Amino acid sequence: MLFFSRWKVTLILGAVLLGILFALPNALPSDVRSKLPAPMQRTLNLGLDLQGGAHMLLEVDLTSVMEQALDNERENIRIGFSDERIRAEFIRVEDNAVVGRLRDAADMPAAMSVLRSQSELIDQTSLNQERTTSVEQQGDKGFRVEITEANIEAIQTRTIAQSINVLRRRIDPTGTTEMTLAREGDDRILLQIPGAKNIDEIKDRINKTANLSFHLVRKESDSDAMIRAAVENDRVPPGAAYFPMQDGFSGLIVDKRTRITGECLKSSSEGLHPQNNYPIVNFNFNIKCARLFGDMTAQNIGQRFAVVLDNEIITAPRINGAIPGGSGFIEGSFTIQSARDLSLLLNAGALPAKLIIVEERTVSAELGNDSIQAGKIASILGLVGVGLFMWLSYGLRFGTIANLALSVNIILIAAALSLFGATLTLPGIAGIILTIGMAVDANVLIFERIREEVHVGRPPVNAIETGYRRSLAPILDANITTLIAAVTLYFVGSGPIRGFAVTLAIGIVMSVFTAVIFARLLTATWLRRSRPKTLPI
Incomplete structure (x- = not known):
């Protein structure tokens, strides 16, 4: 020894x-x-x-998430009925469910088949057979689709986890800040940032949603009457949406549905325009969306497409030719700093829900x-x-x-x-x-x-x-x-x-x-x- x-x-x-x-x-x-x-x-x-540093307690607005989930279900039902040539008198969200009524009772078996096929297993790898929605027939022509309790819990858990990941990438993109991000209770997130100096900048990053999407501009945008109806009466054609321009000018009517969103981004960075030398935001899509973007531009040469950020149109250029490779740039009224901030937010991704600061404390040095x-x-x-x-x-x-x-x-x-x-x-x-x-x-x-x-x-x-x-x-x-x-x-x-x-x-x-x-x-x-x-x- x-x-x-x-x-x-x-x-x-x-x-x-x-x-x-x-x-x-x-x-x-x-x-x-x-x-x-x-x-x-x-x-x-x-x-x-x-x-x-900074101590914040954030509340996740799960109500808006559930509303969006119901809107998605309604849109899926509408598309599914359209594919099967099933006509409906109405399909709407009512009392935390999607309710509808068919025009012809003979279509009910086909309609129920569509509704049940859209109810998927929540976890494909689990032995748990809980599904995303429950379907109920009401009378000869009516139906009701509700999001199951198990799916609600899964959506809430996923939303909070995604919010934590996005916040981590937004506030600490280099991974060097020893901050604390943890779930608190059912709908809150604890955020502590040691050594934080500019609290307002952190709050701005939290409050930004950074929802980016690319939409084809519809021909109705050329009609002053249609634009006026969209602005004053919130009336737009079926399958369309109206977004105002970020610079304050009148907005445009665009296709509501798009498969090219901020989730398609592989990376983004600030830069300068190759010809005019003003600040821009460069972007690269992943392989799947690069193909979609190339097809969209190839099939719509001569049309305009709108770049929408947080429900505002940044720019709406005309498609002069196919854009293969999935790379390009966004131009707008950017400064170098605002282009850098936007690229940071886009790289971090969009928050799945709005975050509300319910408690804020600053610990002095x-x-x-x-x-x-x-x-x-x-x-x-x-x-x-x-x-x-x-x-x-x-x-x-x-x-x-x-x-x-x-x-x-x-x-x-x-x-x-x-x-x-x-x-x-x-x-x-x-x-x-x-x-x-x-x-x-x-x-x-x-x-x-x-x-x-x-x-x-x-x-x-x-x-x-x-x-x-x-x-x-x-x-x-x-x-x-x-x-x-x-x-x-x-x-x-x-x-x-x-x-x-x-x-x-x-x-x-x-x-x-x-x-x-x-x-x-x-x-x-x-x-x-x-x-x-x-x-x-």
């Missing part, structure tokens, strides 16, 4: 040295740190409660500095108190060994957190302080066992070797059970609880290493060099 081969000593000291190197950047100024190799530039990220100072003071007091206890309880030599192991333990924790890019919060500091107290538990077990062996008359080498060997099992048992609790907290909890669990788990692993391996190396080295006849413990 007390013999260490050369390669073991090299590995142990190498691990400690690496820990020191990775922890050192936290104590260096940023200008000095920037000159270090890339892996050594990583430092502990401070959380919202330490460096200040001053509060963070106070928290950091309080954490430092608590850590120092805890470290000094534990160090004094070990010296008083086990003497200068064994107390020094325990305190050196504790110091290395703290350095390794800082190194691991820096290397993983972890975010340090107040609960994380609490985890570190708790680790300081727990770190010496293993040394206490070992030293007490050594003391017992000395009392029964064993010689120094035998007492130390027996103490380390017989203490190993209880040390591992105690730390493994605590590690299980920390891992459980990490996977079950969120936000601050996870921060506490991370520091606690890393502290446990480092404590076992420093107490069982590093401290034993120090003990063996001292024993081999001093060769004491009695142990000062």
Whole structure:
């Protein structure tokens, strides 16, 4: 137990040295740190409660999502009936359902077949056979289609998950901001952004919907009477929609249905017009939509198509020829900054639902500095108190060994957190302080066992070797059970609880290493060099 081969000593000291190197950047100024190799530039990220930032609670407008889902069902039913030549007196959304009435009762069997075929399994991979809609015949000619409860729950879950993903891409496109995005309850999202300076810019990114679509302009747009009817009376031809121009001029009547939307975008970026040198937004479609866009432009040469963003027409150029390859640019009244902002929103994708800020707090940096100072003071007091206890309880030599192991333990924790890019919060500091107290538990077990062996008359080498060997099992048992609790907290909890669990788990692993391996190396080295006849413990 007390013999260490050369390669073991090299590995142990190498691990400690690496820990020191990775922890050192936290104590260096940023200008000095920037000159270090890339892996050594990583430092502990401070959380919202330490460096200040934004805290928001967002409510997802699920009502509009369900309304859109019902509109989609109505449109699918209308198209399905049209394909099967089934005539209906009306198909409308009423009382959270799609209701309709046929003109001819003889069409009811075919109509019910269409309605049932459009009710799909919610999850094709699951054994659960819940379907998207329930269909009910009402009388000889009527029908009612409702979205099932299981589908409503699936739509809500999917909407919140999509909203979280879009927010993450919008606010942190590079993935370097250690922000918190988590679901809260049934319809809310918690957003915390450490170090946020411009809160208004973040709110603008949240409020933008960025719904992009491409529509063919209909010939009715050339009629002033049709445009006036659309603006004043909201009357448009069947299958059409009216959108105003973004620049404030009169809008256009376009085909309502389109298969080319913002979901088709592969990428977008700001740029300059190749001829006139004004800001534009370049775009590239994915393979499927590139083919659709090429076919649409090839079949409609001479017609105009409208680029619609958030229900406003940005531009409506004329198609002068087929546009293969699925790439092009959007031009409008852009500045370089607005083109950059739009490309960022398009890359992130459209929010599936409107988000309402129901709670907003700004944590000042001053509060963070106070928290950091309080954490430092608590850590120092805890470290000094534990160090004094070990010296008083086990003497200068064994107390020094325990305190050196504790110091290395703290350095390794800082190194691991820096290397993983972890975010340090107040609960994380609490985890570190708790680790300081727990770190010496293993040394206490070992030293007490050594003391017992000395009392029964064993010689120094035998007492130390027996103490380390017989203490190993209880040390591992105690730390493994605590590690299980920390891992459980990490996977079950969120936000601050996870921060506490991370520091606690890393502290446990480092404590076992420093107490069982590093401290034993120090003990063996001292024993081999001093060769004491009695142990000062």
